[in-house]
Amino acid sequence: MAGIDCGTNSIRLLIADVDADGRLHDVVRRMEVVRLGEGVDQTGRLSEAALARTRAALADYTAQIREHDVAAVRMVATSASRDAANAADFEAMVESVLGQAPEVITGDEEARLSFTGAVATLPAHQGQRLLVDIGGGSTEFVRGTGSEVLAAVSVNVGCVRMTERHLHADPPTVDEIGAAVADITDIAEQALAVADAGREATELVAVAGTATTVAAISLGLKAYDADAIDGTRLTYAEVARVTAELAVADHAERLAIPVMHPGRADVIIGGSLVLRTIMERTGIGAVLISEHDILDGIALSA
Secondary structure (H helix, E strand, C coil): CEEEEECCCEEEEEEEEECCCCCEEEEEEEEEECCCCCCHHHHCCCCHHHHHHHHHHHHHHHHHHHHCCCCCEEEEECHHHHHCCCHHHHHHHHHHHHCCCCEECCHHHHHHHHHHHHHCCCCCCCCEEEEEEECCCCEEEEEEECCEEEEEEEECCCHHHHHHHHCCCCCCCHHHHHHHHHHHHHHHHHHHHHHCCCCCEEEEEEECHHHHHHHHHHHCCCCCCHHHHCCCEEEHHHHHHHHHHHHCCCHHHHHCCCCCCCCCCCCHHHHHHHHHHHHHHHCCCEEEEECCCHHHHHHHHC
């Protein structure tokens, strides 16, 4: 099976074998930062440059899918494609390259796929979990128990959106960070009122590139190691420490961090502020980091 996740910041591919028990065994897992949603928060449209970057990455993925004789393909597009006035241009481009149209899914479906993909590999937990998937343009909040989703909501707060909206200096000023945190706090409270109004969740899980990068920095890794990151539990103090260090580093200093993907260095401060603020608002003192997320859910659902 193949799953493609096209978000605001990156486009990712998973080609995997699915065994009789419904578990995924990776054959190919790739990620390219194409910044499809660049400027969408201001203009409401996908730019020609962003579409061209996405087309190039998708053509490469399509070649790999054909090379591996995949039985079924599901491509999902999320926040940027939902928000853009010219989403039809994106859909036509995908169909011309991949040979099938993408599914531009709702925030609710995005949240549920994220939960499905993440919990498939997590250790058993007796209580309820709150999963947060921090993307480029949106963040999904999903509460569930076992593999059952009890509540889900997607909100327009993400690492790219917060960076473009608030964080303009390099490094950002104190006032810029304060404005971003105020914005994130307001939206996070609205999301929690839907996803976990009674604060019933006893475990917080975070997925996607912001969370895994913060974990890699916290662990002091010399190179990005998904196996070392997966299952890491970070305290609020650790997340706050990493966020504070990133907030005072300029772009060149962030880019020099061994685990930093070049396409994430300019938006990681915004993303880490989202993660830190969510931990503050939930009151849960630690977060479990998972390398498995919506991409795994897409491949499983294919």
